[in-house]
Structures are given as C-alpha cells and as structure tokens.
Amino acid sequence: MTYLSKSPWLLHYNASSCNGCDIEILACLTPMYDVERFGIINTGNPKHADIFVVTGSINEENKDVLVNLYEQIPDPKVVVAIGICAASGGVFRECYNVMGGIDKLIPVDVYVPGCAARPESIIDGIVKSLGILEEKRTAMVKGIPVKPEMNTAVREAGTE
C-alpha cells in the first residue's frame, strides 16, 4: 500500500447534472459522513486531484471541458461516475442534446448507480476506486502505460 490511497484528493465536475448527486457528494463532506477522516479532500484544481468524480451526462457544451479536466489530472488517476446520468445518461439519454454517459469520452473506473446516488454508496465507490488507483500506480512504477485509449471518435464526431 502506498500513500496514494491514504490521501486521495477529489476533483468534482458537474456535467449537466440536476444537482441531486452533487448535493449528495457535498453531504459526504459534512460532519455526518466527514470523508476527511480518510484524508479525502474536495479540491477545485485538476492539477492537485487524484480522483475525478463526475456527475451528470455529457453534451456538446461540456464534452471538451470534461476531456480538458481529465487530461490536466496528473497520473495515476481514476474516474468515478456518480449517478445514473454519468453512467448512461439516465432518463435524459434519449434527449436530442444528450450524448450519454461520460464513458463515451473518458475511461471510467467505477460506476456508482442511483438517482440520486446515496452518500454511503458514493463513499463505497470512492473506496473501491482507491484499489484501482493503487493498481495504476504499480503499473506506472513498472513502466506499463496507464493511459487508456480515449474514445476520440465520439469526441470528433459530436452527438451520435
């Protein structure tokens, strides 16, 4: 075990979420759940982040922002999709302006289902992602490339 899993800093990005999941993420920081117990800090800077927490689905307006933020996070990093919208688009998936879940653009490591996802399941998802973060770190030390290929076809083609 390395220090990575003892001090995971999150970057939270709201990609057109209805704010339900965002409120639940904020609830994790309150005295009730207090994720700082595990060294988790909700940072606002991608360059300081280890875990990319995304809520909501992607569309034409935010797809570049999402990819930009993802690329700014230094390796090793993991992506956690919070809520059903981030996983697949949820109830909005058939909307003309919605492209679907965030895994169409960036590689997702952990999916946390729910509408909205409960704080307990969010914490569970983050803890699960710590294991993956460790694996990626090990791979990075061994020199195995950890950068998974991104779905550039969707990025360039826009909405399907």
Next chain:
Amino acid sequence: MSIIYALLFLLLAPVAGGLIAGIDRRITARMQGRVGPPILQAFYDLGKLFEKEKVVVTNSQNFYVLCYLVFIALSGALFFGGGDILLVIFAFTLAHVFLVLGAYASNSPYSHVGAERELIQLMACEPIIILAAVGMYMVTKSFYVADIAASNIPLIVFLPGLFAGFLYILTMKLRKSPFDLSTSHHAHQELVKGVTTEFSGPTLGCIEIAHWYEAIFLLGFVYLFFSWSPVIAVIAIIIIYVFEILIDNTFARVKWPLALKSSWLVTAVLGILNLAALYIIGGFLK
C-alpha cells in the same frame, strides 16, 4: 553550537511542521463537529504528492520552487543558528518573491491572481516584521538572534505593541482565514488554488515542505518575545497557535484592500507607538 542548532532546524522542522499541520487539521475538524483526519495526514499527503507524475507547465517554475524551498530553509537555519535577524528577514522575503515568480512563470490567470495577492500579503507583512527586529534591537542592543534569545529581558513587556502587530500578520503568513488571500488550507475551490494552482505532484510537495519550515520559523520568532523563560515561551506558542486556529474557523475571508489597509494601520499605530514609547523610556533610563 549555532551550527548544531541550524542543522537541527533543517532536520527536525519539516517533522515538527508536518505534525503541527496534522494537529491543526484535527483541531479544526473538532471545532466544526467532525472527526477529522489522522494526525499524520500531512505526511500521507506529502508522500502521495511525491508518488504522482511530475507535470511541469514551464521549466522555470521548478527552479523558482527550489529557490523558495532553499531560501525558506536558509532563513530558518540562519535564525535558529543565531544569525543576524535582518539577514533572516531579507532571506525570508526573498523566498516568497521566488514563490511569486514561480506563480507568474505560467500563463494561468488563477496563478497570476494568486501571485498578485501574495505580493500584497508581502507588502502587508514586511513593515511589522522589520519594526519588530528594530524593537528587539532597541531593547537588547543587538540584531543577532543568539544575543536576543540569550538576553534575560522579557521582550514581551517592552514590545507588547510590536507583538500584537506580529500576531496580526502571523495569520497571513500561516495562510489562515481571514487573510488566506493568495492560497488557503481550507477553501479548496477558491480562485482554483491561488499561487499553487499550476504546481502539482512533487513540486507541490516541495512547497508544502517549505511551508512547514516557514511555520516553525514563525513560531521561533514568537519564541523570541518570551525567550527569557522557555517554559512560558512554549506555553505562549501553543496558546497562540490554538488562537490562530480559532480565528481561522470563526472569520470569513476579507477582501485584499481591507487586509492590506488594516495590517498597515496596525503596524503604524501599534508598531510606531511601541517604538516611540521605547525611545522615550530609553531616554529616561539614561
């Protein structure tokens, strides 16, 4: 002997600084009704930062951050080695100038705003620190830290105004609310992250170590005011640090003009009055 003290500072200050940072976070959490992170969390964070990929925006920023770390460590080593306090203060200022240059090295607007605010904080802090050194000279007749610390004069009795002024800017230097303008321990979404926005991984780790050195140096400066009795000095340092944490948790951040004006006002009133009083008393004593 002074070399030993300087070496001890270089070796132990990061350990003590990290522990203080951990205890600080724990007390802060308790004040907010939370459990808080482990005491060693600051070291876990540092270890994590050195495990991350080194992302460099511009190569010059590495040089500036290294200079920041070296000059902070140097000013602290000079201080604990009993050197000239004026040299210590100038090395300390220079260190922060390097941090500002590092923040200016990238083209990020957030980093630039942070750098500008760091400069404003430097302007706000410098006068009272230099006046404190002058006040110590007027009482002990020496600019050498070793002589000031060895004198049996209770400096706090002669320099209450300068001490209060120093406490005022200590909040700024420890990056605590209401003066955590350029970067902050708590407001992680504010201005992205101010001066440290463009630093990541090991580079950010170096800034963190420098900040720990800085905290120990500043607490050492507080010690000088009580140096006639080490026991009282240590108790005073603990009370002052807990007081800083309390202020940190009970005050909202102020805007930069208020931070600058108020610190200059405190310097002008408390600092100058204190020096004037010393001058008059000194005249009578002769």
